[in-house]
Amino acid sequence: MNGTTSTGEDNATPLIECRDLTREFRRGEQVIRPLDGLDLELAAGSFVALMGPSGSGKSTLLNLIAGIDRPTRGTLRIGGRDLGRLSGRDLADWRSRQIGYIFQLYNLVPVLTAYENVELPLLLHGLSRGERHRRVSEALARVGLVDRHRHFPRQLSGGQEQRVAIARAIVTDPAILLADEPTGDLDHDSAAAVMDLLTSLHRELGKTLVVVTHDPAVAERAQRTLHLEKGRLVAAAEITR
Amino acid sequence: MTRRVSVTGLLALVLRRLSRRPLRTGLTLGGIALAMFLYTMVDAMRAGVREATEAGPDDRTLVVYRENRWCPFTSRLPQWYLDRIEGIDGVVSATPMAIRVSNCRASLDVVTFRGVPVESFLANPPTGFTLLAGETTAFRGRGDAALVGEPLAARRGLRVGDRFEAAGISVVVAGIFASDEPQDRNAAYVPLAFLQESATRGSTGGEVTQFNVVVDSSDRLEAVAAEIDRLFEHEVHPTSTRPERAFVARAARDIVALVGFASLLGWAALGAVFGLVANAMVLAMQDRVRDHAVMRTLGFTGGVLTLLAAAEGLLLGLVGGALGASAAWMVLTVGRFSLTVEGANLELASDPAIALTGIGIAIAVGVVAGLVPGLQSARGEIVANLRTT
Ligand SMILES: Nc1ncnc2c1ncn2[C@@H]1O[C@H](COP(=O)(O)OP(=O)(O)O)[C@@H](O)[C@H]1O
């Protein structure tokens, strides 16, 4: 975590580039299209809030950017790389280096301690135990949980769990942080603490941050707010600060 | 893009996933161990039956019995048959034998006394006869001395000099011996005259239960047997002569049938236990569909997750299998069980090869039970799997 993004992009060329991005799901005869021909560019190092009613395709878009889902049509280029052309293995490898994903419900592995949860993504990087320890400790310190290494998820509050999840997302020093309603399940104070943390990661470490949210207070922190409706961007609702 | 995973870190992960669910892991291990125990015991019984009843190329022993009699209590032959048997061409030696058993029914703890003429027994001992403790002089010296087979001595905790009683017969242990033949080593040899005197009222001296006849070549077993039976065909006590293993198979046929049936039950129970264990493992893996989806989001490939699941199954199979096999081995080694019916012995033998096969099966079941759901959760769509609760 040296504060530079590892894609080597400057802000002039977009880090994330969607063209005619479409995702369809088939349910029997019925075709659901949560994303419908989306065109979008996001600059490296930017902080973007993604808003819109429930079912408008926010999570679907985030999952495509995260490389855990594939578009039905259109292209998605991130850091100049066309994700659609990557094999499953290569895409997994790309995720492990470029993406930090933060879920609404934290999704920590229940049988692992906070420390072990944060260590999990590092197991794929062939690091020594000592190096892993250094990075995990640093990440947990960054989220303010130095004294919670040995705690299991069930022994932590929701806010603390989410901070462990954030530590897990940043421990590999990815360029992009994606958060799907990260404060959706938290009380006001915990939510504010989590957003302070995410904002600082954007400001201090230069992470590109995309946050899906329903909370106007969260969106207010972002440089840019996008509105999705029925799988399309509502241009009139876009705000740039 | 090459990937260098941290093998020790992943191994620690496998161990943590097992150790942090101690109840589930314990029950699974217990199930595998139980199945393994069953498997080993059933196979030990089958091995015992095989050893005692399946003819081998080196078999050279015939048993001469009273025709149409199947129990040592009812088979009575005159001892003077000996001279005529010894006169038959191809007979190397013949030993008249009076047999008393503490229990004629099938039992796990029967003492079989074999009364033999001391000098001819020592001159022509059974194949593989080795004295482990004591001396033959003691056997010669006193009338109530006994040479006891090692498994029998172990089962009864007998040492040289001990006096023990069974079937109303009281003897002193003069020696303990090992032998290649299950029929010999589960018996106590005593002087023939002593057993004839101790015999139940109504029987007179000069009677024996059977003759054990050693033939010069296994090719001639049938011919010599036929010759013996022809010789006594018109006597008051006609004989029925068979190779020893065939004799045991006939005498113990009820128990052999029972062992066959028990094996079936054993296999069924084994299948049921393995089915339940596999089911438990599959359920455990399905509980992890979401965890696996999260790990794939972090960059784990389906291949790595599948390997982790397989490693977990392998560990469960290995440890559970080893536990069950060792338990069975201990029970068999300490118990030295020998199923005896009508004087015929079937030993329950612990064979390391059986245990190894069993552990192999346990590992295979573990790996498959881990692999199948592991593959499923590794292949399914991440996004769909993340939505499962
Ligand atoms: N894996 C899937 N299979 C079928 N339908 C899906 C799947 N994922 C999302 N959808 C549907 O797509 C629509 C948009 O979902 P989503 O992107 O999660 O919306 P939101 O904006 O609330 O995050 C919803 O109607 C949802 O039911």
Ligand SMILES: [Mg+2]
């Ligand atoms: Mg959503």
